[in-house]
Amino acid sequence: MRRIVPLVTSLIFAGALALSLQARAASSKPILIGLDTPIQLQVGKDTVAAVKMAVDEINAKGGVLGRKLAYVAADEGTDPQLGVSAINKLTSDDHVNVLIGGYDSGVTLAEEPHIAQSKTIWIGVGSASPNITALVGKDYDKYKYIFRVNPLNSALQAAQIVDFAKHVVKGQLGRDKVAILGESAIWVRGLVPVLVKGLEANGIKVVYQQLFDETMNDFTPLFARVKDSGAQYLLTILSHANSDVFVKQLYEARLPMPYGGIDVKSMTPNFCSRVNGAAVGETTVNFITRAPITPKTIPFWDSFVKINGRAPVYTAPGAYNSVYLYAWAVKKAGTTDADKVIKELEKADYLGVSGKIKFNKVHDDIDGTGYQNLLFVQWQKDCTRAVVWPQSVATGKVVLPPWVSK
């Protein structure tokens, strides 16, 4: 008995010490953010840069629940196999607490079963296919970890393009016959039928439509067909395609109509000068520009430019918002436990740098007044940019390309 009491006491003490050391290690261990993003492309580089900015800012203010944030990136490229490897590395090797990333919808769709299996929250910042979040509705228990903060899914984008076409293409420019050219990617194939239906419901006739392989680098035959179709406006749906070449060849062909739509590469601030001014006249959607969309927009923009020496592309505000949103949800939940954080994210109505972020039932970000919306921005004389739609944030009026007469 004399020996047992000290022995038991020692064991209890040792056990308590071990548990407290482990808890202390866990609490001082950083909250790790995994980035699955194409790190060689601009969209990937800006995802990483924006996350770093947010992480540094949050850590400077003490971190989250007494823990610092940290991040690790894995290249998902534009190859589904590479994407799956990236997810497996981040979840199985690095044991991240949350995943932020995405760009190519095909890659994201391939990654999703692996994300679900790892039971790690994934916040999308770049891929637009509605199929990505549809899985949440089809099998909530398995796919509840999937959220999309950015961009708006392609069906919502289609609806906003219809709005632009109704008010600007038809309303301001007086053109009611359009042609549609888009890349043959998953997100476009989901968008075009919604777009065509919406346009025709608003009295705008689609006289020609064609999807092309995203590796195509000679668009001259397509422009010839667009011209022959009698179209008065060309709607473009481009993300991975060779936009630089598209715009240069359109300019060289002097296609006799204004054009615009979605052209992700044209969102970058140096696009117009990169193609020697050939983009003047192109209207393209943006998710952010240096304008007070929310009180946080301009501080974010200026800080990003100061740190990185360039303006952000569309994945950057999404990535920045995602870090802050996740940090907010973890604070509210009081833990990084995925199930508890998911419950908080589902209730979010969070003011980000490009609008408020709120999720619908399938964890997709919603649009609407005050929320995230497309901005239609046109390259104008001397490669300056003007927001031409929506009217509430417009900084200029739409103009015709220099070679097009009224």
Add this chain to the structure above:
Amino acid sequence: MLTVLIYGAVTSAILAMLAVGFTLIFGVARILNLAHGAFYALGAYCAYSLTAIFKLPLIVAALVSVALVALFGVAMERVLVRPLRQSSLAVLMITLMVALTMEQALFVVFGSQSKNVPAFINHPVNLYGVSLDGQRLLALAIAVCLIGALWLFIQRTRLGSAILAISQDPEAAQYMGIPANRIFSLVMGLSAALAGAAGVIAGPFLSVRPTMDQTAMITAFSVVIVGGLGSIPGSILAALVIGYSQTFVAFYLNPEWTGTVSLVAILLTLVLRPSGLMGRAVGA
């Protein structure tokens, strides 16, 4: 119709420039150079760098770019390929390594965004009532001149005769006093120069990205297989066949199908005439 005829000619000319250099080095040195696409990319990026960064006049930048690519080709042959020439597999691997390394180097140095290579002619040209891009017409003219000059060089000069001799029987040619190694380096330089020139003249209206070597490589390979490995006339003929086929498909059928044209051409060639349209000998 005239638009299609002229665009077909331009497409064929660029294909021919890529393919002729590729088939030349195989015909003479039996080297399947998987870095050939990298020469094309290097030409375009050199032209971009010399104009945008070093602010050289365009014509000077173009000539310097072609010279630099030629020197790169010679250096690659001398340092990497020559020691391994006994094994065709080893040569394949080392040239593939060069291609992959070049692609990644371009990514690191220039980033993933496309670059703008300035055009010699920046405005449309009206030809028989058809408005055509001036740079494309210039590319056609330059391609015809360069390939013609190469043909004359091989057929009419002593050095050209030496190249022909090496391609027919390297051992016998060496016994006759023809320095095989120097000829191989020269031919590699010519091959690289042609591909680099294609990059310089096509860069303004096609895509200049780090991955541009891949399409160029596949294209060159397709044309050379259809034309016959080692045959310059075969490559030119195959370039015309594939170039015009792609143009007709793009304009009259579906632009999405242009990528399959060269694959169908390869399939038909391998099934019907595996040696290609005109066999293997250089200048035959």
